[in-house]
Amino acid sequence: MSFTYEFERPGLTVDGVIFGLDFEEETLKVVLVERDVEPFEGMWALPGGFVRNGESLEDAALRELREETGIKDVFLEQLYTFGKPNRDPRGWVVSVAYYALVAPDQHHLLATTDARRAEWFPVNKLPKLAFDHAEVLQTALQRLRGKLTYAPIGFELLPDKFSIRQLQTLYEIVLGQKLDNRNFRKKIFSLDVLKELNEIQTGVAHRAARLYKFDERKYKQLTRQGLTFEI
Amino acid sequence: MSFTYEFERPGLTVDGVIFGLDFEEETLKVVLVERDVEPFEGMWALPGGFVRNGESLEDAALRELREETGIKDVFLEQLYTFGKPNRDPRGWVVSVAYYALVAPDQHHLLATTDARRAEWFPVNKLPKLAFDHAEVLQTALQRLRGKLTYAPIGFELLPDKFSIRQLQTLYEIVLGQKLDNRNFRKKIFSLDVLKELNEIQTGVAHRAARLYKFDERKYKQLTRQGLTFEI
DNA sequence: CCAAAAGTGTTGGGACTACACCCATGA
């Protein structure tokens, strides 16, 4: 045991970049919290906090998301670890960043503990962020864009039942380019991961779109056996 | 400052998975070191050690690689951070793993500090490893295989001057499948990142292959502007 | 009956696959 004591230890935090889509505004959004503690009190930041002994990194990330934003049961993946010497005014603090994908309508925001409030912000209209969180967020964005083109993680951003148009809009928003209607449909159907429902959209002033959910089984299968999934 | 002291702090280490190719044996290899300190003294492990205050994570990784294996000036990229509660018998220790790509002939192995010796091992004939390093290594392997198919990082594993056959062998070894000769050449040349040299292979009992290096400029350009690079 | 979005068919071209073949060299 004596060995480790030769070395100074850093503080260890986790931070989370929670992505969600706003279909009305057609923008990609992230959850930020207004800090209720020093340092950077009153400033917007990514939800996060210190990891506790006995807790895995992922558990810590899930806990912080729950505590500071009320969000739980989401797709979560480790992003990158940030450890530049002076990234935290409190001293030596290393942060393991995660990113999460959620369907906003299905998750009500609720700030507690170290956060005054939690809110969705469009990724291209962000306030000034605490720490190096602007950099963390950019890294997450790059990862999301990159991954979306070769892994089927996009589904995580949709509600349970969705139309093909919504799926396409998702891709258009995140990738920042219009996609060909016909070709998109062909591509998606060729993957054979959607289950057609006997339901259609309601409350629209035009032909209602058919709704789909996805076939968990086939989807998992794809994810496992190194799929090629390009849009 | 008082805030951080409420929280217990973990030890923080970096570990490195150094990949290299053995063209004679046609295998992918990694550098392991025999530990000269407790815990796991005498056991094989990934090179690594504690991060120091004031040092960035990447600097720490580079330093450890240099100290324990003598390897420097290599392609290095963060892999993943491992933080399961009981991964280290010394207590709470979190490790940020990196992976590196080198051309073995151009780097002489030399163990110092906490390592008794450093040696190349084929990835499919590994000894029992200390800590959770077997898991770290598997993660690195997956990443290398994945990344190789969409980013031009393979070049980092080759000597300065190389033949197309070597490049192809590289892909065949790492991906674990034979590739069509003709098609591979077409693909590679279509990327337009190779600079043809006025040199050919020597010391072979058959037609000597032309040697190439790559065009740093075009290569960097590709890497930047989100290339699509599929084999 | 019309606006607005859902949903479909088809074609040309480019890229990839799968071959069979010729070339240069040392022994």
Place this chain on the structure above:
DNA sequence: TCATGGGTGTAGTCCCAACACTTTTGG
């Protein structure tokens, strides 16, 4: 001159981009 790998040509196939069109629905 032959064994060995280096290096090339090309036809068929499949996938994808780029279109223009029909269908359904609420107002």
